[in-house]
Amino acid sequence: MKIVALAGGVGGARLAQGLAQCEVDLTVIVNTGDDFTHLGLRICPDLDTVTYTLAGIANREQGWGVADETTAMMDQLRLLGGEDWFLLGDRDLALHLIRSQRLAAGERLSGVTASIAARLGIGARILPMTDDPVATIVQTPGGEIAFQDWFVRQRAAPSVTGFRFAGIETARPAPVVTEALQAADAIILCPSNPFISLDPILAVPGLREAIPEVPVIAVSPIIGGQAVKGPAAQLMRDLGHEVSPAGIAAHYAGLLTAMVIDDADAELAARLPVPAKVTQTLMKSDADRAAVARACLEMASWTS
Amino acid sequence: MKIVALAGGVGGARLAQGLAQCEVDLTVIVNTGDDFTHLGLRICPDLDTVTYTLAGIANREQGWGVADETTAMMDQLRLLGGEDWFLLGDRDLALHLIRSQRLAAGERLSGVTASIAARLGIGARILPMTDDPVATIVQTPGGEIAFQDWFVRQRAAPSVTGFRFAGIETARPAPVVTEALQAADAIILCPSNPFISLDPILAVPGLREAIPEVPVIAVSPIIGGQAVKGPAAQLMRDLGHEVSPAGIAAHYAGLLTAMVIDDADAELAARLPVPAKVTQTLMKSDADRAAVARACLEMASWTS
Numbered sequence: 001m002k003i004v005a006l007a008g009g010v011g012g013a014r015l016a017q018g019l020a021q022c023e024v025d026l027t028v029i030v031n032t033g034d035d036f037t038h039l040g041l042r043i044c045p046d047l048d049t050v051t052y053t054l055a056g057i058a059n060r061e062q063g064w065g066v067a068d069e070t071t072a073m074m075d076q077l078r079l080l081g082g083e084d085w086f087l088l089g090d091r092d093l094a095l096h097l098i099r100s101q102r103l104a105a106g107e108r109l110s111g112v113t114a115s116i117a118a119r120l121g122i123g124a125r126i127l128p129m130t131d132d133p134v135a136t137i138v139q140t141p142g143g144e145i146a147f148q149d150w151f152v153r154q155r156a157a158p159s160v161t162g163f164r165f166a167g168i169e170t171a172r173p174a175p176v177v178t179e180a181l182q183a184a185d186a187i188i189l190c191p192s193n194p195f196i197s198l199d200p201i202l203a204v205p206g207l208r209e210a211i212p213e214v215p216v217i218a219v220s221p222i223i224g225g226q227a228v229k230g231p232a233a234q235l236m237r238d239l240g241h242e243v244s245p246a247g248i249a250a251h252y253a254g255l256l257t258a259m260v261i262d263d264a265d266a267e268l269a270a271r272l273p274v275p276a277k278v279t280q281t282l283m284k285s286d287a288d289r290a291a292v293a294r295a296c297l298e299m300a301s302w303t304s
Numbered sequence: 305m306k307i308v309a310l311a312g313g314v315g316g317a318r319l320a321q322g323l324a325q326c327e328v329d330l331t332v333i334v335n336t337g338d339d340f341t342h343l344g345l346r347i348c349p350d351l352d353t354v355t356y357t358l359a360g361i362a363n364r365e366q367g368w369g370v371a372d373e374t375t376a377m378m379d380q381l382r383l384l385g386g387e388d389w390f391l392l393g394d395r396d397l398a399l400h401l402i403r404s405q406r407l408a409a410g411e412r413l414s415g416v417t418a419s420i421a422a423r424l425g426i427g428a429r430i431l432p433m434t435d436d437p438v439a440t441i442v443q444t445p446g447g448e449i450a451f452q453d454w455f456v457r458q459r460a461a462p463s464v465t466g467f468r469f470a471g472i473e474t475a476r477p478a479p480v481v482t483e484a485l486q487a488a489d490a491i492i493l494c495p496s497n498p499f500i501s502l503d504p505i506l507a508v509p510g511l512r513e514a515i516p517e518v519p520v521i522a523v524s525p526i527i528g529g530q531a532v533k534g535p536a537a538q539l540m541r542d543l544g545h546e547v548s549p550a551g552i553a554a555h556y557a558g559l560l561t562a563m564v565i566d567d568a569d570a571e572l573a574a575r576l577p578v579p580a581k582v583t584q585t586l587m588k589s590d591a592d593r594a595a596v597a598r599a600c601l602e603m604a605s606w607t608s
Contacts, residue, residue, distance in 0.1 A: 039401045039402070039405050040344070040345075040401060040404050040405040040408055041344075041401070066380070068376075069376075070374060070376050070394065072372075072373075072374050072376070072393075072394035072395045073377070073394045073395065073397045073398050073401070074398075075395070076370070076394075076395040076396075076397075076398035076399070077398040077401070077402065079398075079423075079424075080398055080399060080402055080420060080423055080424070081419075081423045082398060082401070082402045089376075090374065090376035090377045090380075090394040090397075091376045091377065091379070091380040092380075093377045093380075093394075093397060094377050094378075094380035094381040094383075094384055094386060095380070095384060097343045097344060097345070097377070097381070097386070098343070098381065098384055098386045100344050101343050101344040104344055115385075116384060119383075119384055119385045120383075120384070
């Protein structure tokens with residue numbers, strides 16, 4: 001069974017790891033709208049979280065970054081007066097250095113990502129949504145803010161009126177992305193932030209059109225009116241959406257075939273526009289992740 | 305008293321630190337021929353050794369790099385299949401990242417170096433010999449080799465027929481370099497490698513001509529027929545020079561006013577072409593470094 005998962009960072013990575021535990025041919029298409037250049041390094045937070053998680057070397061405590069991490073570079077950077085608002089662990093730096101050097105030498109992001117994944121023994125295909133530069137811009141009453149500035153430096157404090165994906169008009173999915181989508185038996189929308197993780201992926205011209213007539217299953221990132229992680233709930237409120245699986249379903253209207261929602265939201269299942277599997281969706285252990293993945297596959301079989 | 309020291313890496317940095325302990329106005333002009341771009345970072349080994357040493361944060365065990373160093377990035381880089389022949393410590397990376405980013409933004413190396421030194425509370429001026437790119441190329445019977453490739457990757461094993469400083473014809477000393485030299489009361493040639501540390505400095509067009517008629521004192525990097533550190537002795541042999549303070553004096557002929565040589569070479573003093581102070585020149589402790597510095601200043605006073 002060929003599964004394509006669309007993923008942002010932590011939640012997406014965890015479900016991807018669950019899917020990787022199942023007997024499926026897995027492709028993960030990852031948001032690159034959060035990518036930015038910092039200290040001269042090209043940083044791709046979502047790609048890295050997915051890569052580290054699938055390689056089994058993610059930092060489980062913080063959710064992002066690599067395990068057994070240290071901060072000697074950041075400590076020295078602070079001493080030297082460098083920009084220290086974005087944490088870059090020592091071990092994590094290796095990936096940023098290798099990627100930045102290869103991109104500067106003209107390699108494509110998809111190629112670099114694939115070779116790193118192969119080196120780490122990852123069986124799934126990890127694909128950036130596009131090899132073209134796309135940058136999520138946060139629209140606020142005080143003006144536009146670059147994504148990481150808003151998210152990390154300003155801790156997502158400025159209220160949001162919308163998002164813009166700079167460069168999206170001329171971006172194209174890499175051929176491997178289109179091919180993976182066209183060959184898919186089911187598409188999984190991971191429990192990632194709909195506005196800043198999955199919307200950029202779906203906004204790449206030609207990407208959404210490449211999704212075939214197969215089940216599209218979303219796992220709700222909202223549980224009991226709250227986001228498991230990150231600003232999803234606050235953003236849904238700010239942007240006038242219902243902070244619930246129903247709000248998520250409405251957001252993906254026209255695309256969605258079925259959902260997987262948490263036990264905490266069981267009573268909502270009946271008023272969702274698509275069938276929903278109700279289960280425990282918090283993904284802490286490997287077993288949790290595999291269970292949510294199996295729920296997705298079950299809904300995919302059931303609706304196909 | 306205005307002192308300008310010409311320095312390479314470890315030996316130069318140690319004498320510079322000795323001079324910084326004396327009551328002098330100190331400028332250190334540093335070799336940049338060893339500089340190279342690695343993993344996308346601009347690395348300036350001699351500038352960094354001088355900077356770390358004058359800041360009191362050098363790694364005393366290995367002579368180069370910064371104290372309390374760790375290697376998490378290198379360990380991860382090796383795991384990811386990156387180039388691991390040139391060691392970059394975690395803490396050390398901060399300086400390379402800051403410098404690379406600022407140079408890419410159009411700043412000059414002399415400006416970046418000065419601001420880092422100021423940040424670290426260094427009183428002396430540390431100046432790269434030039435802001436223009438110059439690359440030491442090692443000429444061997446098997447062809448030309450980039451300096452760090454020869455020195456680090458090949459552990460200085462290939463025999464050497466000569467050196468070439470690529471870019472030197474169009475390089476110019478920064479105005480601060482020329483001004484420091486013209487204002488100097490004495491010039492100190494640090495006990496650095498004559499061929500690969502001080503020759504590139506003296507080869508920058510206009511730099512040697514800016515040295516005024518003041519005492520020029522060399523501290524011999526050769527003690528008892530051996531180099532304190534690095535390939536100086538082997539290179540002198542390969543290139544047909546006498547491996548002794550006399551060979552050093554001959555190398556700097558026309559420039560030198562006096563020398564400081566080690567007790568081990570006392571018997572050579574009489575046949576040197578310039579007056580020599582004989583003393584203990586190994587610089588392990590801060591006190592050793594200050595003592596050699598005072599010997600230089602004494603010879604400068606005595607010959608001026």
